[in-house]
Amino acid sequence: MSPRTPEQFDAIRSQRIRQIKDAALRLFARDGYANTSISKIAREVGMSKGLLYNYFSSKEDLLAAILEDGFAFAAALIEEVRAMSDPVERLRLVIERTFDHVAANADYWRLYTSLAFQPAANEVAGRMMEAGGTPQIVFEFTVDAFRQMQHPDPESEAWLLSAAIDGIFMHYLQIGEDYPLEKMKRYMLERFLNVLDGDGGGG
Amino acid sequence: MSPRTPEQFDAIRSQRIRQIKDAALRLFARDGYANTSISKIAREVGMSKGLLYNYFSSKEDLLAAILEDGFAFAAALIEEVRAMSDPVERLRLVIERTFDHVAANADYWRLYTSLAFQPAANEVAGRMMEAGGTPQIVFEFTVDAFRQMQHPDPESEAWLLSAAIDGIFMHYLQIGEDYPLEKMKRYMLERFLNVLDGDGGGG
């Protein structure tokens, strides 16, 4: 009965936003952005369409918010790693962190990949992906590492490594939990970075 | 004056079907199946919506016809390669043929990949992909080859190779002609199959 404090309002607000984003991500990932209606999302969350529009001004806005969350991970990772002096060690960390993030956020990556494939399909997503130029930086890290390892063709090897990683993720996202993701992570580190042990930082 | 012969009708039909499939593939690949309307396809071809339905009974039917064309390539490749006695040589051929097909049919693979990512989004595509179980066979070819090469962990290496290939395709499909696809093909053959030369059968 007592009126809610502003803090309570904020808490409710944050929780609502989280619920909406979670439901939307799940549905976007499974059925595709275009095949997911606002109605379905609202029903999944258990709120009215109208209220959903109190938190996100459009379907695209909701998509942008979801993508933003994922970009934050990439930005944080770059930040964490930028100052490292050993390129090989840096690359190792990037790989481990990324594998773990994919394992923990499969839906996000499913959505991300499906959007990345058809940038023309969605203006907002297209613009955001162009802006969030993470991959470029990571690619340069990779070349650095192979150069330091005296690899004869660091560029090709970098392309290969990043292709292998993306391919592994693709397989994992399609096959799901039957895919030996953890094993492949260790196999990658071993084959590309000669890292023999390592518990993989598994979550 | 005299009525058209059946051959003339057939010619018109074939040409129209080809025009429609071409336009649809282009748009599906660029904008996504869900974002491509029949109207847009018809406009692209320069015909009325109604006429399109003389050739394809539904949007899904059109999609199926397009996918079928691609599956035919896979089936033909398997057929060609099945009887080969040397697994390594067989794998080499599969890789080369597939690289070439991807290079020549980028739109098809763009569409294919985008559909493969969200099988729940499209019933028809989902069913067709389940039925056309090519990847499984190709994976077994790969394991065979590495076993013959006495690789210590043929399964993991097979996973890695197929991931690398798919990743390369992903990059190529996203980046386009700037991507060094031909170079990566040679690099792959060299690194995974110890094939040193080879002009790659380039088309």
Place this chain on the structure above:
Amino acid sequence: MSPRTPEQFDAIRSQRIRQIKDAALRLFARDGYANTSISKIAREVGMSKGLLYNYFSSKEDLLAAILEDGFAFAAALIEEVRAMSDPVERLRLVIERTFDHVAANADYWRLYTSLAFQPAANEVAGRMMEAGGTPQIVFEFTVDAFRQMQHPDPESEAWLLSAAIDGIFMHYLQIGEDYPLEKMKRYMLERFLNVLDGDGGGG
């Protein structure tokens, strides 16, 4: 090889028209006029849509031609019966002829009835039915007969008789060959006209 004579052309023409009307009647009766497309009729006959339009200038024209055939029966019956001196005998003949026509042309009556129920649904049919005022005449015959039989309420009895006949037809058209149509014909003659025997004029 020898060129066809005009008579042959006419014969072909008549046959085509008959085929088209037959197929159209069957489909109109079963699926309804609105649910039957020109394409379906042409396919059923085994000719092209274009050719069908050589014989009937529109779908409505085809419907009109079919209805006309049925009206011809009614007109002929009236003609045959008009001069009869005994109203009872005349009514008996009308009933027998009508039962027989319904039995032999169930599809026509199915179509006729479905159209008669919703005159607003089809302008052509509506106009034709209004013009072909057969029922009115037959009703008067019926009243005449009952008057001659000294029935205390000839009008009501006439309404009843014609309702019973129409109801029997309705049941027959809905139930089909399981319905005891012949038996009901005899029962009607017996109960309404005191006709005890009669082989029913069975065809």
Place this chain on the structure above:
Amino acid sequence: MSPRTPEQFDAIRSQRIRQIKDAALRLFARDGYANTSISKIAREVGMSKGLLYNYFSSKEDLLAAILEDGFAFAAALIEEVRAMSDPVERLRLVIERTFDHVAANADYWRLYTSLAFQPAANEVAGRMMEAGGTPQIVFEFTVDAFRQMQHPDPESEAWLLSAAIDGIFMHYLQIGEDYPLEKMKRYMLERFLNVLDGDGGGG
């Protein structure tokens, strides 16, 4: 200012549903189900097409809801009458109630009859009519009554009575208010059940 209560929403819903059903029934009855577009119904009600779909998930669903209302009458009548001990009295009541229902719901019966005539034309209606097997029960009531009245041929007489009733309805539905429906009801009761007086059970 304050949001609408659930009761208010319910009231709006009920009213809209009633408006839609009323308009649809009127149009279906007059023009036929196939000739009545959702647009026309919406225009008749004065709402957008889209809103109509908030209340009925499809045109067929709307039809089903309308038919359901009519079936409810039949079920209630059967229920009311089932326990009656005197078959003749029971039949009398069924006849009176049905005449009254037809008189009060002419549009419904127009629609019903038009659908019953071409079961192949509409899957939903076909299935519902098959399931709602009222006529069969009523027919058995009728036979019972004639058997109790020692009629020499109860089955034929039952067929005749039900045909007469259906025929009367047919005439009434086609002719409209000029048809002496009330008079025919009394005439039927008198001729078939020897009921001489009766206020007609007027509703």
Place this chain on the structure above:
DNA sequence: TATGAATGAGGGTTCATTCAT
């Protein structure tokens, strides 16, 4: 005579978004 390609209007349906309450 004969074909079927071609059109265009209209039908059923969905959905992002707005708004009164």
Place this chain on the structure above:
DNA sequence: AATGAATGAACCCTCATTCAT
């Protein structure tokens, strides 16, 4: 904060009809 009624544009699809050949 919260609801769901309401709209309108766009979507997939059908079909009577016309026309070049």
